[in-house]
Amino acid sequence: MQVQTPLPATRPKLPEAEKITINLGYVDLGQVDLLVAEGFYSNRTDFIRTAIRNQLTAHGEALKQVVARKMLVLGLQQFSAADLEAVRRAGEKLEIRVLGLATISADVTPELALETIASVTVLGALHASAAVKAALADRLR
Template identity: 75%
Template sequence: MAGNVQDIRSKQTDSEKITINLGYVDLGHVDLLVREGFYSNRTDFIRTAIRNQIERHSDVVRQAVTRSSVDLGLRHFSREDLEAARDAGQVLEIRVLGLATIANDVTPELALATISSLTVLGALHASAAVKAALADRIK
């Protein structure tokens, strides 16, 4: 039985938790729509509303992504990736719209040696030490 136990905490999720404040009347409208069966819960309503707004502004988003030369989606930087960049004399300007992850075995020194700037529209997952080391390079 012990062989079937999995550590759920180590799994990365595909979403980021945010907090919003809504007025009581707006929240009441959301709850009404959930109760009437239009949405399964408040989260379903909020996700749908956000996706509708992103779709509504898709042309602007597409142009901004192209103009800014950002990577769209998930971008992972392993220790090996950064060591290869360092060994090739490359310095990275990282721009991600989505999720950027820097592996936990990346040292602050390696990050400083290889990352000149880091812009993430979405979420950045990295060790606290790497985030602290790159603090003045994160935009």
């Protein structure tokens, strides 16, 4: 008799980036295009990412101090229905503070979110169903 091992549960893949839109003056855009054409950067996105990383590095110490002062979780934080059920059983409410990506899983109902989440502060992106975002609208900062 041959025993088959069950396949591991697959998790939805989280996006690695958030799309943003910026407006640049024609001269600035032309200078970026010239640097790309001269081979300094592979494309406009490469230039913009490099510029942003350089600014984040330049202000790194200030960012660390603010993250600590505001008690922000740095990176990714995900909340499932099971996580929030545990919070409800404990009779507590969460104050979510994230610098990065906060995800409230699709299995979380608006009612469960309202019962267990006191406030949400996200510097970056919040991924949640439209219904959960609407339910928490007055708690988003």
